[in-house]
Amino acid sequence: MARFLYRCPLRWADMDAFGHVNNVVFLRYLEEARIDFMFRLAPGDGSASFSGGSVVARHEIDYKLPLVHRYEPVPIELWVTEVKAASLTVAYEVKDMATAELPERVYVRASTVVVPYDLQAQRPRRITAEERFFLQKYMDDE
Template identity: 60%
Template structure:
């Protein structure tokens, strides 16, 4: 079981009128980490065995602490909590980046996204292939994210 780690820079424009990163930007951070996870082939292979086209069916986010803009990036850890025949659930933690000056052990958000593989030519959802499931299985953890 493995987790993919994505280092995500913060942008000045991510801040809202209350002086912290706006909640909609957390979804952008999750998207960036999920795309990194997808384009990496889930880190296992250079072959295109990861679902190339998948759509978001559902998001759940727990915002745990306010994230104030800073020059240091955050880390988004990504793993799977469910792997079905027609969907998979990506779990995330957005937290301080280890080793960055001034960073603690703060977790700012925990989230989960249900993804569905999609057939563009048929314009409908499809089943995961055996090859896709093999790649994704290495990222499956028994412990679901607390959302």
């Protein structure tokens, strides 16, 4: 399984009164990673895949460790756990990768159910064959 990697910059305003990234801000981080994955990396040059719109149907988030402000971006790994006819589930880990000096540190594990949406018709739409092919590259093997 391939995982998409997004490097999310931290902003000073992301911190709360306790000196760590506020819990609500993590949803923004996940959104940035998901948007980068679905829109910038949509299949094909000039493809309209995913650009017609989508809505979030559900978020689930587990906070594991506090993340304090720093100047280097925090890595977010993203992959697909489920693709249905008219929805997909994206999983994430906001974490620092293991190094020779430090073990891996996972700050957040989360998932989002996304529904492709036809903005003109104001209703959900089915996932296209092109989108499904793109998503399969990031599908969880388990």
